[in-house]
Amino acid sequence: MLEEGHRWWWLWLVGVHGILMAAVVSSDTLVESPHVPAMFVFGDSLVDDGNNNFLSSMARSNYYPYGCDFSGGATGRFTNGRTVADMLGALLGLPYVPAFANPTTVGSRILGGVNYASAAGGILDETGQNLGQRYGLSQQVVNFEISLNELRGMMSATNLTQYLAKSIAIVVVGSNDYINNYLLPGSLYSSYNPRDYANLLLNRFARQIVALHSVGLRKLMLAGLGPLGCIPNQRASGRAPRGRCVDSVNEMLGSYNEGLKSLVDQLNARYQGATFLYANTYAVFGDILNDPASYGFKVIDTACCGLGRNQGQITCLPLAMPCANRNDYLFWDAFHPTEAANAVFAWRAYLGPPNDCYPINLQQMALL
Template identity: 50%
Template sequence: MASLLFSCCTLLLWGVGGRLAAGEVAGEAQAPAVFVFGDSLVDPGNNNELLTLARADYRPHGIDFPEGTTGRFCNGRTVVDHLGHLLGLPLIPPFNNPATHGSTIIHGVNYGSAASGILNDTGELFGIRIPMDQQLQNFKSTIEELSAMLQNKTQLHIRKSIFIVAIGSNDYINNYLLPLTNKRFIYTPEAFGNLLIQQFGRQLQDLYTLGARKFLIANISPIGCIPNQLAWQGGDTGECVESTNHLASQYNTKLKKMVDQYNKQLRESIFLYWDTYSFALNVIKNYASYGFKYQKTACCGGGRWNGQIICLSVMSPCQNRSEYVFWDPYHPTDAFNAIASREAYQGNLQDSFPRNVKQLVEG
C-alpha cells in the first residue's frame, strides 16, 4: 500500500500548476527515452486533430499546465508527465504532433489516445481514435526514424528505454459496459477478461519483438469509483460501484499472472506490474491523509457528483483543484497524478525485484 508520508511535500512541489516550466527536467536523464502507450489517462494531445468526441483541446483542460491547453484530460500534468520529470526527461511529445520528428523523438514518443482500448472496436461511439494495435504501428514508424539518426545504436537505445503501457479501462467503460452493446450476451465477464488478456499479451509480445525490454504495465484502476460511475450507478452516498470494480479486479488478476509469466519466459526483459487499482483505492478511502478534501465529486463536470456531464468549455472548474482527487468524470487531477507518479517511482510496486521505476531503470 502507498505510504502516506510523502503527500504533503509532493503537493507543495508538484501540486496544481507545477512550478517548473514544461521543458525543465528534474536532473540528469536516468533513461534514454520513455515510450508511452494507452488511453486518455496518458494522452498528451494525439486526438486533437482527429474527428472524435474524445478531445480535450479546449479550456478549462490544461488550466494549470505550463504550456496551456494541449489536449491532456487534466488540469495539469498527466501521471506520465510527472513520471518523466522524475526520470530527468523533458515532456514526451505526442506522436500526432507534426513537430514530433527528428531530435524531438530521441527522448521518446507518446502514442496514447483517448477512448482507445486493447480491442480495436473499443470507443468507436466517440469516432476516430487510435487503438493499441495502431499505436504499435506508429511505434514502428518511430523506429524507422530513430534508425536514420542512431543507425546501429537504435536497438540499444530502445532496449534501455522505458515502455509505459496504461490501457484497458475503456474496454470495459466504453465497450463491455455500454447499455446497447451485445458484448455481454456474447461474453461472460470471465470470457471477456480472457479475450482482453489474449489480445494484450500478443501486443506486449509485439513490443518485445520490436526491441522493448523494460516495461511498466499499469493495471485497471478502480473504475467503479470514478464520478461517472457514481453518478449513473452509485447510490446517494457515493459508494463505489462494486460490480464494476469486480470486473476490473478480475482482469487485473489475469494481467498480474501474465506479467509474472513474461518475466520468466521473455529473455532479458523486465515487466513491472503497476498496481494502480490498489493505490487509487487507498487514496480514495484515505483521501484526507493525502491532502484531499473531495474524493467523489469531480472538479469540472455537471450533474450528480459532477459525473454526468463531461468538462465543457462553458464550465468553470473548482478553484481549489489540489483538494480534488478527480478532475472530471473520468480522470484524476494533477495533484493525484503527482502522488501516483512518486509512488510508482520510489514506492513498493511488487514484492519481487524490481519493486519500482527507479529500480527498473537501474536494472
C-alpha cells in the same frame, strides 16, 4: 492497502499535499543527465498528451478549462495539469514527450521518446468507436514502428538496439474497454461474464506487448485498472446509493488486474534480459479513497469540472468554471484524476514497494 510500515512511509511523504505537488519535478527542472534515453507512452486519455487533437474525435480536451494549471495551457491532456506520464518522464529526467500525431513530431524531436496514447482507445480495436476516431493499442504499436523506421535513419543498428533496450515504455490502457465497450448498452461483449471478458482483453493485450518486445523494447511498465466504479461518471449512473461506489463494476476488474500481474510474471520468465512491471493502480487509488485526508484530498466522489449528479453526468465543457481548490479533488472531470491525484500515482509507481509496482519499481528498472 499498504502494509503498515510502507503505509506510514507514504503518509510521511504525502502528509503535506503541497510538498508532494512541488516534489514531482516539472520538465523545466530536469536532472543533468536522463536516467534513460527515451520514454514511449501507450494508452488512453489518462496519458494522451494531444494525439486526439489531430483526429476526428469527440474525445478531445484542447480547450479551457483543461490544462488550466499546465504551463502549455489546453494541450489535449485530460486533466487540469500534468498527466502521470508527464510526471514519470520528469522523474526519469526527460522533457515532455511529443504526441505522435503532431506533424512536428519528426526528426530529432522523437529521440527523447514519443506519446502514442489516444483518448477513447482501448485494447480491443472497436473500443471507443462511439466517440469517433482514436488509436487503439494495436494501431499505437503500428505507429511506434513508424517512429522506429525514422530512428533507423538516425543511428546505427547497434546503437538503436542499445537505445531501445535502455528506454522505458509506459502502457496505461484498458479503462475504455470497460467504460466505452463492455459497460455500454448493446455491447458486442455483453454475453461475456467478467472473467471471460478479462481473459479476452489480456490475450489481445499480451499480443501487443510481445510485439513491442519483438522490435526491441526491453523495459515496460504495464498499469492495471483503477477502481472505475468510483469515478464520478459511474457514481452518477444511479447504480449505487449516493455516496457509494458502484461495487459491481469494481468487482469485475479483479480478474483483469490479477491476470495482468500474472502476465507480468509470465513475460519476465519468458523473456530473459527484459523487465516487465505491473503498476497497481487499484491499490493506489483505493488507498486514497479509503483515507483521503492522509493524502491531502477533501473531495473524492465529485468532479472538479462537470455537470449533473457528482458533476459526472456531463463532462467538463468548453469555458466551464472549474472548482477553485483543485488540489483538494481526486477527480478532475467525470473520468479523469486531477494533477494532484496523478502525483500520488507517479510517486508510488516510481518509488513504491512491490505492492505498488511489481516486482520492482520504475526507478529500479531505470537503473538496470
